[in-house]
Amino acid sequence: MVAMTEPDISALILYLKRRDDLSTDEEMVLRSLPWRVKNWPAASEIVREGQKMQESSLQLSGFTARVGHVASGDRQITGLHIPGDFIDLHSLLLKVMDHSIITLTPCSTASIDHAVLQRLSATHPHLSRMLMMTIAIDAAVQRAWIVDLGRHLASKHMARIFCELFKRLETVGLTAGSSFELPLTQVMFADVLGLSIVHTNRSLQQLRSRGWLEWSDKTAYIHDWASLAEFAGFDPLYLNLQRYHR
Amino acid sequence: MVAMTEPDISALILYLKRRDDLSTDEEMVLRSLPWRVKNWPAASEIVREGQKMQESSLQLSGFTARVGHVASGDRQITGLHIPGDFIDLHSLLLKVMDHSIITLTPCSTASIDHAVLQRLSATHPHLSRMLMMTIAIDAAVQRAWIVDLGRHLASKHMARIFCELFKRLETVGLTAGSSFELPLTQVMFADVLGLSIVHTNRSLQQLRSRGWLEWSDKTAYIHDWASLAEFAGFDPLYLNLQRYHR
DNA sequence: CGCTGGGTTGATCGGTGTCAATTCGTGTGG
DNA sequence: CCACACGAATTGACACCGATCAACCCAGCG
Numbered sequence: 001m002v003a004m005t006e007p008d009i010s011a012l013i014l015y016l017k018r019r020d021d022l023s024t025d026e027e028m029v030l031r032s033l034p035w036r037v038k039n040w041p042a043a044s045e046i047v048r049e050g051q052k053m054q055e056s057s058l059q060l061s062g063f064t065a066r067v068g069h070v071a072s073g074d075r076q077i078t079g080l081h082i083p084g085d086f087i088d089l090h091s092l093l094l095k096v097m098d099h100s101i102i103t104l105t106p107c108s109t110a111s112i113d114h115a116v117l118q119r120l121s122a123t124h125p126h127l128s129r130m131l132m133m134t135i136a137i138d139a140a141v142q143r144a145w146i147v148d149l150g151r152h153l154a155s156k157h158m159a160r161i162f163c164e165l166f167k168r169l170e171t172v173g174l175t176a177g178s179s180f181e182l183p184l185t186q187v188m189f190a191d192v193l194g195l196s197i198v199h200t201n202r203s204l205q206q207l208r209s210r211g212w213l214e215w216s217d218k219t220a221y222i223h224d225w226a227s228l229a230e231f232a233g234f235d236p237l238y239l240n241l242q243r244y245h246r
Numbered sequence: 247m248v249a250m251t252e253p254d255i256s257a258l259i260l261y262l263k264r265r266d267d268l269s270t271d272e273e274m275v276l277r278s279l280p281w282r283v284k285n286w287p288a289a290s291e292i293v294r295e296g297q298k299m300q301e302s303s304l305q306l307s308g309f310t311a312r313v314g315h316v317a318s319g320d321r322q323i324t325g326l327h328i329p330g331d332f333i334d335l336h337s338l339l340l341k342v343m344d345h346s347i348i349t350l351t352p353c354s355t356a357s358i359d360h361a362v363l364q365r366l367s368a369t370h371p372h373l374s375r376m377l378m379m380t381i382a383i384d385a386a387v388q389r390a391w392i393v394d395l396g397r398h399l400a401s402k403h404m405a406r407i408f409c410e411l412f413k414r415l416e417t418v419g420l421t422a423g424s425s426f427e428l429p430l431t432q433v434m435f436a437d438v439l440g441l442s443i444v445h446t447n448r449s450l451q452q453l454r455s456r457g458w459l460e461w462s463d464k465t466a467y468i469h470d471w472a473s474l475a476e477f478a479g480f481d482p483l484y485l486n487l488q489r490y491h492r
Numbered sequence: 493c494g495c496t497g498g499g500t501t502g503a504t505c506g507g508t509g510t511c512a513a514t515t516c517g518t519g520t521g522g
Numbered sequence: 523c524c525a526c527a528c529g530a531a532t533t534g535a536c537a538c539c540g541a542t543c544a545a546c547c548c549a550g551c552g
Contacts, residue, residue, distance in 0.1 A: 050483070068393035071479050076396040078389040090382040093375060093492055098386050098484035121371060129339060129367075132378050136336040139385040140344050143324040146388060147314035149395035150322040150440025154508075185530065194396025196509050201532060233317050237296070238344035246339055400540070431498065445540050447500060 007037045007110045011084030011172040012058055016130050018171050019137075020246045026127045029120075035110035046087070046101045046109065053091035055111045059083050062107030063184060066099050067191070077191045078145075079138065080165070084172040086134050092117055093135075105183045126246075133246055140238040149194055154203040157193055159232035162213060166222055167236050178225065183218040253283045253356045257330030257418040258304055262376050264417050265383075266492045272373045275366075281356035292333065292347045292355065299337035301357045305329050308353030309430060312345050313437070323437040324391075325384065326411070330418040332380050338363055339381075351429045379492055386484040395440055400449040403439055405478035408459060412468055413482050424471065429464040 009031060016022045037060070040046060046057060046064060059081055066079035066087075078099065081087050087101055092114050121128035144164070148157040169180045190200040207213050212228040214221045222228060255277060262268045283306070286292060292303060292310060305327055312325035312333075324345065327333050333347055338360050367374035390410070394403040415426045436446040453459050458474040460467040468474060 066389065068389060068397075070393065070397045072397075074397050076393045078392040090385060093379040093382045094386070094486055095490045095492060096483070096486070096488065098486070099389060118371075118375075121367070121375075125364075125367060129364075132381075133339040135378075135382060135385065136339045139336060139381065139388060140340070142385060142388040142392060143312065143314060143345060146324040146391055146395060146440075147316065147322040149392060151314075151316045151318075151320050186532095187530080194392075197530095198510080198532085199508050202508090205532090237342070240340055240342070240344070242342065244341045246341060433498080442541050443498095444500085444542080448540090451500085 006031050007035050007060060009035070009058060009060070009110060011060065011082075011174075012086070014172045015084040015134070017243075019133070019240055019243055020130050021243070022127075022130070026124060029124055029127065033112055033116060033120075035112055038109050038111065040103045040107045040109065042103055042105050042107075044103050046103060046107075047091070047097050049097055049100045051097045052095055053088065053097060053114070055113050056089045056092055056117065057087050057109040057111040059085045059087050060108040060110055063104040064101055064107055065104050065188070065192075066101050068099055075191055076194055077188070079142065080161075080192060082165075082168055082172065083174065085138075086131065089131060090135050090138075104188050129246060133240075137240050140240065144238050154193065154195055154199055155206045156232055158189075158200070158203045159207055159212070159228055160234055161189075161192060162207070162220065162222065163225075163229050163232050163234040163236075164239070165220075166225075167239055167241070171239075171241065178223070179219055179221040181218060182215060182220040252277050253281050253306060255281070255304060255306070255356060257306065257328075257420075258332070260418045261330040261380070263489075265379065265486055265489055266376050267489070268373075268376070272370060275370055275373060279358055279362060279366075281358055284355050284357060286349045286353045286355065288349055288351050288353075290349050292349060292353075293337070293343050295343055295346045297343045298341055299334065299343060299360070301359050302335045302338055302363065303333050303355040303357040305331045305333050306354040306356055309350040310347055310353055311350050311434070311438075312347055314345055321437055322440055323434070325388065326407075326438060328411075328414055328418065329420065331384075332377065335377060336381050336384075350434050375492060379486075383486050386486065390484050400439065400441055400445055401452045402478055404435075404446070404449045405453055405458070405474055406480055407438060408453070408466065408468065409471075409475050409478050409480040409482075410485070411466075412471075413485055413487070417485075417487065424469070425465055425467040427464060428461060428466040 012030065013022065013027055047053065061083050064081045064087055065077045068076045068078050070076065088097065091097055117131070141164070148160055152160070165182070166175060166180060169175050174180060186200050186204070187197055190197045193200060195203070204215065212224045214223065258276065259268065259273055293299065307329055310327045310333055311323045314322045314324050316322065334343065337343055363377070387410070394406055398406070411428070412421060412426060415421050420426060432446050432450070433443055436443045439446060441449070450461065458470045460469065
C-alpha cells in the first residue's frame, strides 16, 4: 500500500457542507482521491485559453482569476476564486479552455484527472452532482456580476463585490470576525470591476469615507455590514448558502 | 400503451450533435422522454426568482431572457435564450432559482421532471454529461458578456452580440443565409447591453451606417460578416462549436 | 381618427476614462 | 548605510462616452 499525504481539501468540504448533506463516506472519498498538489507563484498562468484539459484543479490557497483579454490590451477579470473553488471543473465538460486562469497571489492547487471524476459519477452520483453544483453556482455569481456591470454605479458595484467576497470567504472559514485577507492590488480590483485604476481608487474612497470598510495592508475590514449591504443591494440568494439535498 | 405525440426537440438535437457524438439510441431516449409542452405569450414569467424547482424546461420556440432587477427599477438581461437551450437546467442542481426567466416573444417550452433527469444520469451517463455541458456553455457565454460589459464600447459590444446570436441560431438551424428572425424591441436589446434605449439606438445606427447589418421588420441581416466580426473582435471559441467526445 | 408602442433625433448632464504628477514603502546594488 | 528604482496608492485637470430629458414620427389598431 502506498502511503501518500493527502492534501488539505477542507475548504472544499466546508463549501459543500454548507450547501448540501455531505456524508462521512463521501467526505472520505473526496479526501482520498489521487490529488496532485501544485504550488504557483503570483502572476502565473494555471491554465491557458485554448488548452485542452485532462484534469481539473481545486484551489487550496490564494486568489486566482479568470481573465478575458481585449484587443486594446486591457483585460477583464470574469471570475475571482478562493480556496475551496474548483477553478476549471467545467473543462471536464468542455475539454478546451475558452479563457485563462491566473494566480493573483501565490497559490496552491490540487489537481485530479478527468478520468477519476468520470468514474466518480458512476460510483458516487450524489457527490458528482455536488461538484456539478459548483459549476452552477459559479454561473450564478457571473450573473450577479453582469447585473453589476450593466446597471450599477461603480461604488455600488464595488460594495457588492466586497459583500460577496466576505460571504464566500466566510463559508470556507477564511474570515476573522468582520475582516479578511485581501492581498490584491487596486489594479487587479479595477480589472474585476471593469473600471480604470483611478476611478477604482475613488470609488474605494467613497466606501471608506462613509466608514463602511477599510482595506489596507492586504486586509479588508467591514466596519458596517448593514449599511454596506443595504447600499449594495446585496442579497446572498445567488450564493446558494442554504442547505438542501441536491 | 399510451400514445403520446412527442414534441419537436430537434433544436436540442442539433445543438448537441454540433458539439458531441450523439448516438441514435441517445437521440431516441431524448425524444421519448415524458416532456410536457407549454405555450407562453410574450412577456410572461416562465420561472420566478426564489421559486423552488422540480422540473426544467427546454426551449422549443421564441426568445427568452434571464433578468436581474435593481433597486432603481431598471433591469439587466443576463442571458438570452433561443430554441434548443435548456433554460433552467441548473435548477436541477441548485433547486431554488436566483433569477427570473421571462419570454420576450411568444414561446413554447417542453418541461421534464428533475427525477427523470436524475435517473438519466445513471442509465445514460454520456447523455447526462452532455446536458451538464450546456450549463457550462451558458457560463462561457456569460463570461463573454462580462468582458463586453466591462471593457468594450457600446457599438463593439452590440456587434459581438449580433455575431454571437447569429452563430448560436445557425447551430440550431434558425438562420436563412445571412439573416435571422430577431423579433425583439430595442428596449429589450438595451437591457441586454446595459445601455439606455437612446444609446442603443445610436450604436445600432453606427453598425447600420457602416453597411455591416440591418435590423428591421423583426429580421436581422448581416451584410458584411467579415467586417462585423473583425470590428467586434469575435472569436467563437467560447461557444464550443467543435465536436468532441465529452 | 385619436391612442399607443416602437423607433429616432437633439440638447445637455454626469459618471468614468485618460493623462500627468506626487507620495510612500520596499527592495537592491553601490 | 545610502541612493535609487520600482510598484502601489493617491490626487488634479480635462476629455468623452453614454444617460437623461424632451420632442417628434410612424404604423397598427380600436
